[in-house]
Amino acid sequence: MLLAQLLDRAGTGVWAAACVLYFTFVIGLDAGQVGLLLGASGVAGIAGSPLAGHLADRFPVRSLLIGAHLLRLGTLCLMLVVTDFALLLLVVAVTHLGDRGAKTLEMLFATRVAGDRRATYQALSRSSANAGYALGAGLAAIGLAVGTRGAYQVLILADALSFLVVAALVWRTKEPRGRGLVVPPAGPAEAAGPAEAAGPAGPADGTGPAAAAAPAGRGPWRDRGYLRFVLLDIPMHLDDSILGIGIPLWLVGRTEAPHELIPAFLVVNTVLVVLLQLQVSARVETARQAAGAVALYGVATFACCALLAGAGAGGVWGASAALLAAAVLATAAELVRSVSSWELAVRLAPKEARASYLGVAGMAQSVQKSAGPLLLTGVVMAAGPAGWLALGTAVAGLSLVQRRSSLRRLDRLERLERTPPVPAASG
Structure with a gap:
């Protein structure tokens, strides 16, 4: 594969x-x-x-x-x-x-x-x-x-x-038997994911256990808790547009850095991903660690945007250094996101419909690819340095919301596992 x-x-x-x-x-x-x-x-x-x-x-x-x-x-x-x-x-x-x-x-x-x-x-x-x-x-x-x-x-x-x-x-390539996705049992420290959760329905707000372990016949489009996760995951993919579109266009339009620097951004990204992705993944092995890593994504993105906001005032060498550092931070955000986003998408989806749930989760990246360039070129860069600061602040704030929402969902699943099933009433 x-x-x-x-x-x-x-x-x-x-x-x-x-x-x-x-x-x-x-x-x-x-x-x-x-x-x-x-x-x-x-x-x-x-x-x-x-x-x-x-x-x-x-x-x-x-x-x-x-x-x-x-x-x-x-x-x-x-x-x-x-x-x-x-x-x-x-x-x-x-x-x-x-x-x-x-x-x-x-x-x-x-x-x-x-x-x-x-x-x-x-x-x-x-x-x-x-x-x-x-x-x-x-x-x-x-x-x-x-x-x-x-x-x-x-x-x-x-x-x-x-x-x-x-x-x-x-x-x-041989395919394992069965059509459902295989997810290993979670340990106590991991706050077992929905693949192992089963129990009575929770609150009707779409965030309780019923939202995570969707009952038979309930799909991802009716699971408000999971849709909230997917919606918040869209801005968690903005590193892609920032690196591929935002940094090069900002270099050309608002800084004195040489245009020959643009290919270096791709080189930096490729080399760092190849060298560091395994090490980053080794630190994000559980659903709770993945939820915690989302906050790191927000921090890295904010720092990247702050560097871009100040790159225009640094002259040739200052702008070049700031842009290269921004590319490194955008890559750091990518390294974290590539692990945490998929892990949470898997763990927060019910076992019996995991494929359809992950299909909906995949929309986050697709929506970002369509809307991200328009957001950067039409809003962020049009507003100048303040636009970058606003974007970084927004992504950092939303990353905290995503982290809290994911951890609360995992907490509910953990409580659901500890709750013994209610015996059926005799007729």
């Missing part, structure tokens, strides 16, 4: 680096059409996670994952021949739908295969994914340097080929 992830992300890195130029110089779209194309694909991607989770509760995850990869293979091949904008809009939207669905199914499948080594797998997954993105970006740079129509088409075929190889690797 790790090799499959590396190849998947390498192909995705190729496409991410080349798609805008392909649409502009090969297809001939203007900037407005490209923006609409990518915006619509982002919206379609939001639906991919819950759809994948819904299907995973009913069909084998491995078969669905192979199908998602083959869907992406087909739509990328169609891009080589489709030039009509309306058809291209549909093809790109379906591609991103399959992309987000594949990533959710990939994590569902990997969670089952990894079992009680889920945290370690998540760390290795992040490392291989970042290495794959870097490899893909490097391959794309070669094609972009050539710059011909044929070179762009070779890049698309390379991405499509990666999905074919990944589908074959998934097909060779």
Whole structure:
């Protein structure tokens, strides 16, 4: 699975680096059409996670994952021949739908295969994914340097080929019996998660035990406690947009730092994730530790935003140092989030419907990818340094809310486990 992830992300890195130029110089779209194309694909991607989770509760995850990869293979091949904008809009939207669905199914499948080594797998997954993105970006740079129509088409075929190889690797990976996700029993210090919780319904506010151990027939869309977790998890993914969009645009528009510094942000991110993800994951092994780590995410994000707010007043060297330090802090936030977010999503979901719940949880990242760039460019950076300070303060405050909400839910689950079941009344 790790090799499959590396190849998947390498192909995705190729496409991410080349798609805008392909649409502009090969297809001939203007900037407005490209923006609409990518915006619509982002919206379609939001639906991919819950759809994948819904299907995973009913069909084998491995078969669905192979199908998602083959869907992406087909739509990328169609891009080589489709030039009509309306058809291209549909093809790109379906591609991103399959992309987000594949990533959710990939994590569902990997969670089952990894079992009680889920945290370690998540760390290795992040490392291989970042290495794959870097490899893909490097391959794309070669094609972009050539710059011909044929070179762009070779890049698309390379991405499509990666999905074919990944589908074959998934097909060779054995899937554990049963469709439900396997989560190891939690110890007392971990405040056992909902996979082991069972008992009578709690308060009707959607935050009690009933919300965590949803009764039969109750789905994630009716579980207000879990939806609150997903909603609060959206700003806990903003590090992605800050690193990829916010820091480079702030460098160009508001600081005296050299533009040649921009590639260094990706290098810093990739190297630190590869070197440190396992160590960070080793410190976040339980649901309570994951909830506590959310607060660290808020601290790292606030510090990152504070550095960006002051970067414009530091001259060339001061701005360069502040921006590089901000990239390090954004990466630190990513390291924490990549472990805590998924661990809490698993532990706070009921065992009997975990796939559909995790599908909904996957929407947090998709929504951030669509709304995050707009938030940064249209609100935060438009407000100047004060915008960065406001963003950092908001994320730090919401991280504390998320931490408290998750711990209270875990406390209720722990009390529920200690409460003996009420015997049924005799007739």
